[in-house]
Amino acid sequence: MNRFRPQPISKKYMIKERRMGLWTNYNWQPRTRWYPAGWKTNHVSIGRRFGQLHYLACHSPAPIQKKWRAAYQRFCSQHIPSRASMRYLAAFTYDSRL
16 A cells, blocks of 8 residues: 655656656655564564654654653663674664664
């Protein structure tokens, strides 16, 4: 399923793409979500929650960061082991961009 999100793409770029035979509509974006191979439903949902909390606690405006910092720290202490390898953390946090 796709959703409509208007994009500010220049006409020059679109003409160039169409000359090469690429007739995609950039205003419709797919809703498919990427996650690492081997993740089950539980991993996907935990990764998605981590992404939301990480954004709210670290990348949002200051008042919102204050509100969500404690929840983010609680989540990390429960679901992320303290001695996790970098490979594990990279796979776990990669889903946060979704």
